[in-house]
Amino acid sequence: MREDQPDSTLPRRQLGRALRDAREGAGFTLEQAAREMEMSKTSVIRIEKGHNDKVKLRDVEAFGRVYDLSERRIEELKALAQQLATRSWWQANRHLLPPGFKTYLGLESGASQLFVYQPLIVAGLLQTADYARVIEQPYLPTDTPEDLERRVAVRLRRTAILTRQRNPITAEFILHENVLHTIVGSRTIMAAQCRHMADMSTRPNITLRILPFSAGFPADGNPVLPYVILDFPEGGRGFYTEPPVVYAEATIGSMFFEEIADVKRYHGIHQSLLSATLEEQAARDLLRQVARRYEQ
Incomplete structure (x- = not known):
């Protein structure tokens, strides 16, 4: 494929x-x-x-x-x-993925634009291998070290939609500043992760903004859980454009929102968060500044 x-x-x-x-x-x-x-x-x-x-x-x-x-x-x-x-590229590892996430991967690979908010960890599409390896700790009793590496490989393979030469997906990421200061694995891993995000943010199809601690809760004063809004390309061969979908994560599961009113509400939330973020260059400077702190 x-x-x-x-x-x-x-x-x-x-x-x-x-x-x-x-x-x-x-x-x-x-x-x-x-x-x-x-x-x-x-x-x-x-x-x-x-x-x-x-x-x-x-x-x-x-x-x-x-x-x-x-x-x-x-x-x-x-x-x-x-x-x-069509055989999915992740089909060989489908038994290692939660059902809802398998559906999400299929939608993500066909999307034209993503709007991502992550207040807890680095968004999956921006993770380095070492960071992903710490996040992907075994969660099934039957997990083996090989299973862990396969899940890490799936995470890294996903990033091709951002870096491919033909029609790379357009993505807008909002990360809470908390993500930069939560040590995942080690200071060395965090330094490399912050520099990787700063470098990725220089790509023309990627926007990365940081929501600072000082912003509080800009979405009507309410905390917001992780989400991804997916937009799809215009329909071809006489088919309608696929309506946007929201994938929202919770502690023990995830949900898809497809109703127009729900998607519109999430777009409103995203705009509220975006309005309170650091500008792109300021966010990039902060990432590199935090990386230097971790390296000291």
């Missing part, structure tokens, strides 16, 4: 959305569609929500016939269904 090719998570969501729109455009209820397709209502819902890793081409064609779609549109949908067989 090429570095600039999206994972199958995005095509299956696009296919599901296209089939749902076709059903509603044809005036079919979920129950009617399920009856015509001779499948359960739950199966139709799973396909429309993009939950199925694989959708049979004959089912896609049958949906098209039921909804009276044109031959060209049916072929477009079948081509989209064929993309679902």
